[in-house]
Amino acid sequence: MNNNHLLNxxxxxxxxxxxxxxxxxxxxxxxxxxxxxxxxxxxxxxxTGMVTSQYGGIQAAIILNNAKKLSIVHNAxxxxxxHLPSLQPGASLxxxxxxxxSAEIVRLLDKLNGRLPVIGVYNSEDSYLSKHCDIGLPxxxxxxxxxxxxxxxxxxxxxxxLATVSVGEDLDKAGQDLLSIADSIESLFVDxxxxxxxAVDFLTGSPYTAFLGRGPGLVSALFTSCLFREVSKSVAxxxxxxxxxxxxxxxxxxxxxxxxxxxxxxxxxxCISLAQDLIDLGIPVLLVSNQDPNLPAxxxxxxxxxxxxxxxxTPLLDMVPLQLIDYILAEREGLQPGVLNLATYITRIE
Numbered sequence: 001m002n003n004n005h006l007l008n009x010x011x012x013x014x015x016x017x018x019x020x021x022x023x024x025x026x027x028x029x030x031x032x033x034x035x036x037x038x039x040x041x042x043x044x045x046x047x048t049g050m051v052t053s054q055y056g057g058i059q060a061a062i063i064l065n066n067a068k069k070l071s072i073v074h075n076a077x078x079x080x081x082x083h084l085p086s087l088q089p090g091a092s093l094x095x096x097x098x099x100x101x102s103a104e105i106v107r108l109l110d111k112l113n114g115r116l117p118v119i120g121v122y123n124s125e126d127s128y129l130s131k132h133c134d135i136g137l138p139x140x141x142x143x144x145x146x147x148x149x150x151x152x153x154x155x156x157x158x159x160x161x162l163a164t165v166s167v168g169e170d171l172d173k174a175g176q177d178l179l180s181i182a183d184s185i186e187s188l189f190v191d192x193x194x195x196x197x198x199a200v201d202f203l204t205g206s207p208y209t210a211f212l213g214r215g216p217g218l219v220s221a222l223f224t225s226c227l228f229r230e231v232s233k234s235v236a237x238x239x240x241x242x243x244x245x246x247x248x249x250x251x252x253x254x255x256x257x258x259x260x261x262x263x264x265x266x267x268x269x270x271c272i273s274l275a276q277d278l279i280d281l282g283i284p285v286l287l288v289s290n291q292d293p294n295l296p297a298x299x300x301x302x303x304x305x306x307x308x309x310x311x312x313x314t315p316l317l318d319m320v321p322l323q324l325i326d327y328i329l330a331e332r333e334g335l336q337p338g339v340l341n342l343a344t345y346i347t348r349i350e
Contacts, residue, residue: 100127
């Protein structure tokens with residue numbers, strides 16, 4: 001154990017994934033089976049949460065939509081105030097809140113008042129969400145004492161398992177991927193300061209950092225940009241790599257940094273092409289991928305290679321090196337990594 005809560009929680013992530021595996025794959029989990037049956041009979045499937053909880057539904061929605069199970073991911077506040085009439089009979093709602101106490105989720109459940117079935121995905125098993133959902137899927141991350149790392153990873157893992165079962169894929173195979181990723185994460189922790197300091201050097205001093213990706217890569221970008229804002233207090237923004245070409249290109253400068261998550265898959269080539277275009281413009285790019293891009297050597301390119309997994313599972317691994325990089329960045333800024341000065345870990349006020 002270390003003196004810093006964030007570092008402890010980053011290093012705990014392999015064990016968190018193994019707990020998720022034990023609870024949802026090794027054990028006969030009636031709640032997972034019940035939730036899967038509900039989704040099979042629901043149309044559309046709505047998912048909602050705030051910030052990282054909302055992001056936690058995106059990859060599951062990709063899997064469900066590819067299996068022709070219409071799934072929509074909402075910001076919980078926007079759903080509550082502007083899109084509530086879309087929750088019609090025959091639909092189901094997956095409410096995601098790591099604390100289970102977020103103001104928007106509490107108000108949404110109160111307003112729905114049982115109008116449609118709710119699957120709750122939460123960390124605290126004594127929370128409002130856990131007590132007011134029809135089916136509960138705890139993420140088993142353990143007590144959170146710092147900015148989100150292990151809770152974010154556990155949320156994605158549980159949602160991936162739910163989506164996997166709901167589209168009829170093999171749960172045991174998914175569980176093996178989960179355990180293998182836990183091992184890959186653990187291997188990142190060997191000599192981690194020495195390993196990731198060059199990437200920290202590459203990002204240090206940037207007045208603006210854009211995190212880009214598509215599909216699963218966008219999931220990694222969204223989570224990571226949030227962490228950079230909270231931990232190293234960086235001016236960080238996440239965008240679809242496609243959106244980046246529609247205007248943001250105009251303001252990017254050589255003293256900025258761009259981080260591109262490009263796992264091998266359907267949009268890999270598009271992400272690599274964007275990386276090359278940025279380098280040609282003199283913009284430094286940190287590329288995270290499980291595939292060697294074979295780009296020409298260039299001082300403006302820092303390549304961070306991760307172990308190879310199916311595209312849908314890559315956010316579980318690709319986010320972790322950036323957590324450690326951000327931790328060191330915060331230290332360099334004289335900050336206590338993982339400590340919030342203005343925000344709170346549980347947001348009870350809209």
